Amino acid sequence: MDVITSMVAEKPVVIFSKSTCCLSHSMTSLIRSFGANPTVHELDEMANGQQIESALLHMGCQPSVPAVFIGQRFIGGSKKIMSLHVRNELVPLLKNAGAIWI
Numbered sequence: 001m002d003v004i005t006s007m008v009a010e011k012p013v014v015i016f017s018k019s020t021c022c023l024s025h026s027m028t029s030l031i032r033s034f035g036a037n038p039t040v041h042e043l044d045e046m047a048n049g050q051q052i053e054s055a056l057l058h059m060g061c062q063p064s065v066p067a068v069f070i071g072q073r074f075i076g077g078s079k080k081i082m083s084l085h086v087r088n089e090l091v092p093l094l095k096n097a098g099a100i101w102i
Contacts (some may be wrong), residue, residue: 014039023076027068027081028040062077
């Protein structure tokens, strides 16, 4: 988990993804549509991707991707992000994290 903590430190939005995952792509696109510029880590393209994926699963990310961190906090996967969006709670979360300024 220390590797994940260091990867999300000082970044307003971090998404752990796989390049072949359509849900990961959709979450990245959604967050970008609000003007945020998330840091995206494609686990299937990283040397230590399997180690990071195991740590995400250990943290409770089921499935492991997409795993969205906002303001250095694990928020959830696609279901949680869509739920926040539908309830108009995603934008305030992004604002509070300093990811967007509108």
